[in-house]
Amino acid sequence: MISNRIKEIAKLIDNTSSFTDIGCDHGYLALEARKNGNENLIICSDNKIGPLNNAESNLKNYDNILFVLSEGAKEIDVQTDIAVLAGMGYSTAKNIITESLDFFRKCKKIIIQVNQDVSSLRKWLMENGFKIIDEKIVFEYKYYQILVVENGEMKLTEEQILFGPYLLKEKSKTFRNYYHSQIKKIKRIIKKIDVNHPDRFKFEEQLFRIKKMLED
Numbered sequence: 001m002i003s004n005r006i007k008e009i010a011k012l013i014d015n016t017s018s019f020t021d022i023g024c025d026h027g028y029l030a031l032e033a034r035k036n037g038n039e040n041l042i043i044c045s046d047n048k049i050g051p052l053n054n055a056e057s058n059l060k061n062y063d064n065i066l067f068v069l070s071e072g073a074k075e076i077d078v079q080t081d082i083a084v085l086a087g088m089g090y091s092t093a094k095n096i097i098t099e100s101l102d103f104f105r106k107c108k109k110i111i112i113q114v115n116q117d118v119s120s121l122r123k124w125l126m127e128n129g130f131k132i133i134d135e136k137i138v139f140e141y142k143y144y145q146i147l148v149v150e151n152g153e154m155k156l157t158e159e160q161i162l163f164g165p166y167l168l169k170e171k172s173k174t175f176r177n178y179y180h181s182q183i184k185k186i187k188r189i190i191k192k193i194d195v196n197h198p199d200r201f202k203f204e205e206q207l208f209r210i211k212k213m214l215e216d
């Protein structure tokens with residue numbers, strides 16, 4: 001079963017674009033793109049042979065797919081329109097981009113879904129010549145934020161870094177549900193910690209910012 005998260009990422013890949021899925025694991029993104037009618041070149045890449053073999057097996061009925069064993073994009077010598085980095089940590093995604101900057105600069109867009117530290121990712125993108133052009137939030141047991149990025153400048157406010165410029169503009173039902181769940185989580189933490197705990201102020205401030213953002 002292909003997850004909502006993968007389906008949402010696949011929707012961001014138009015049928016006229018080729019793409020590279022870095023850290024492809026099972027190859028489900030390529031599978032979903034083919035099901036959606038994308039017949040362009042797909043590069044499925046992973047730094048481990050096991051996942052890459054799984055991807056190859058899952059995609060054996062489809063043509064025009066290259067399977068590349070590669071640390072990040074280092075071994076990829078064919079350029080595609082789009083690069084996807086999904087289901088990994090912020091540091092991993094950031095390092096992969098930094099180590100093969102030329103490859104990523106030549107992509108028309110990059111789709112990035114990190115499992116945590118999305119705010120740090122936004123800040124890093126802003127400071128490194130990337131511009132967010134769209135954002136999605138999906139729920140699949142957990143909440144996932146997906147960023148669509150291209151080369152360019154952007155200036156984000158602190159609030160936009162924290163909540164996402166496009167997610168903030170839309171404030172979708174899923175987005176609101178996510179922050180209502182965050183409020184409950186932070187309240188539970190505050191209840192457990194001592195009034196003099198050094199982190200207490202940090203949590204209270206987070207709570208205040210989320211509540212204010214939802215009210216605005």
Ligand SMILES: C[S@@+](CC[C@H](N)C(=O)[O-])C[C@H]1O[C@@H](n2cnc3c(N)ncnc32)[C@H](O)[C@@H]1O
Pocket residue numbers: 006022023024025026045046047048051070071072073085086087088092096
């Ligand atoms: C949790 S899976 C995510 C798979 C898929 N992208 C998704 O979103 O469902 C992470 C995959 O990234 C691969 N990976 C981790 N670090 C990597 C790196 N530096 N270069 C290439 N692949 C990497 C792992 O081997 C694993 O298959």
